[in-house]
Amino acid sequence: MIFENQYIQERIKxxxxxxxxxxxxxxxxxxxxxxxxxxxxxxxxxxxxENKRDETKSVTLTGRIxxxxxxxxxxxxxxxxSDSVIQLYYSRDDLPEGYYNKIKKLxxxxxxxxxTGFPFVTQTGELTLHCSSFEIVTKTVSPLPEKFHGLQxxxxxxxxxxxxxxxxxxxxxxxxxxxxxVSLIRRFFESKTFLEVETPMLHPIPGGANARPFITHHNxxxxxxxxxxxxxxxxxxxxxxxxxxxxxxxxxxxxxxxDHTHNPEFTMIEFYWAYHRYTxxxxxxxxLMDYLFSELSLPKELPYGDLNIDFTTPFAKVSxxxxxxxxxxVPAEIATDRIRALEYLKVNNQKVDENLSLGYLQAExxxxxxxxxxxxxxxxxxxxIDISPLARRSDANPDIAERFExxxxxxxxxxxxxxxxxxxxxxxxxxAQVEAKEVTGDDETMHMDLDYVRALSYGMPPTAGExxxxxxxxxxxxxxxxxxxxxxxxxxxxxxxxxxxxxxx
Numbered sequence: 001m002i003f004e005n006q007y008i009q010e011r012i013k014x015x016x017x018x019x020x021x022x023x024x025x026x027x028x029x030x031x032x033x034x035x036x037x038x039x040x041x042x043x044x045x046x047x048x049x050e051n052k053r054d055e056t057k058s059v060t061l062t063g064r065i066x067x068x069x070x071x072x073x074x075x076x077x078x079x080x081x082s083d084s085v086i087q088l089y090y091s092r093d094d095l096p097e098g099y100y101n102k103i104k105k106l107x108x109x110x111x112x113x114x115x116t117g118f119p120f121v122t123q124t125g126e127l128t129l130h131c132s133s134f135e136i137v138t139k140t141v142s143p144l145p146e147k148f149h150g151l152q153x154x155x156x157x158x159x160x161x162x163x164x165x166x167x168x169x170x171x172x173x174x175x176x177x178x179x180x181x182v183s184l185i186r187r188f189f190e191s192k193t194f195l196e197v198e199t200p201m202l203h204p205i206p207g208g209a210n211a212r213p214f215i216t217h218h219n220x221x222x223x224x225x226x227x228x229x230x231x232x233x234x235x236x237x238x239x240x241x242x243x244x245x246x247x248x249x250x251x252x253x254x255x256x257x258x259d260h261t262h263n264p265e266f267t268m269i270e271f272y273w274a275y276h277r278y279t280x281x282x283x284x285x286x287x288l289m290d291y292l293f294s295e296l297s298l299p300k301e302l303p304y305g306d307l308n309i310d311f312t313t314p315f316a317k318v319s320x321x322x323x324x325x326x327x328x329x330v331p332a333e334i335a336t337d338r339i340r341a342l343e344y345l346k347v348n349n350q351k352v353d354e355n356l357s358l359g360y361l362q363a364e365x366x367x368x369x370x371x372x373x374x375x376x377x378x379x380x381x382x383x384x385i386d387i388s389p390l391a392r393r394s395d396a397n398p399d400i401a402e403r404f405e406x407x408x409x410x411x412x413x414x415x416x417x418x419x420x421x422x423x424x425x426x427x428x429x430x431x432a433q434v435e436a437k438e439v440t441g442d443d444e445t446m447h448m449d450l451d452y453v454r455a456l457s458y459g460m461p462p463t464a465g466e467x468x469x470x471x472x473x474x475x476x477x478x479x480x481x482x483x484x485x486x487x488x489x490x491x492x493x494x495x496x497x498x499x500x501x502x503x504x505x
Contacts, residue, residue: 359384
């Protein structure tokens, strides 16, 4: 039973005692008042004035008690709302007769209260509310962690985000910033006349990226369905249908490992732009970044752990093969030869499948020797065609795709390319992926999507498309080094048994 904890039992008893005194510990109709920010702004002048109080003003404040100091006939409480912490002063003589003694030992740290009174400044110089009314709004059953140590357990912070936000209110700043970033991304693309759309979350075929899907079952149709790993193929169907510029901001799901940059569900923006190329995508990505930095009033050089990242545009652009040699230090004759690349990886203690094509071996070289070195924003361009099954071949070199990825601080942030719109070529590439899957058993290889090929057969205009990882972008802009710190409720291993505040002694 979750309420068996001794301290919880004591609080439940106090809640019952409040009810016995005719005080509802969970009232419904509450005047929240002006809020701590407005209180500090409106009455901050009293700190410097000769008259340290203004009894002509009546102010209501509501918040959670974070500190309580009872001194016989009077008490000080510090309450926290969504903006700040404010001190309250209430006493036996200022509250209705007998009320102070009723509540003195029944209200505790963690309870949410509302108070009305006038502003004054204490002898220590703190702006405070002198209460004529002090009422409980919500009686908490679970006691908060001890204030000096706070909530330090990282796993508990992620698992009980609500408690994390109570004890560490500064973390809210990251999520406020995240909300602003998402809102600004939406506003930016709308200003460019892109149309926001919604596409299915349940797919009959997992597609749009190489990833292992989550599988579920649709009972009414008696068929398997897959949580989407990407919205790409549906968004491009809309381009076929005549929507020239579309975007979607939503969740993707990939049944893969978890680490500091991967969560099984994550937020992406994907956008598709008819009559444009991948070079146009790089330009609009730089425009988006400039827009975000301007609207968020961020300096172009930001710290990220021990790094300083320069977001000044234009960003560096390096071709895939050039990055292997100039950044990764891989000799050119090895980077372009399948057998030598395979041996080079083995010599460098990398385990790889002997049957991998040159493009996939180049991808292994890139992951091993290049990716971590890409600190400042860098577009890596012109990917091997065999690791780009949905991208358009280069007219100049059919072995490479008109594709780029944007890297910041060694992390992939965006992936974009000129879209393959030749239905025959697309069919053959899907077919090659299916055949490779039969050989390797790779669960992340794309499936054959015949309906998408059929859509292309009706004609998709020249199109460019890109996906940007919102979670990783927020990490970069807020100096957070775990994706869990930018997700309100990250994925966690299941608890063996549910405990409430079992860390409180």
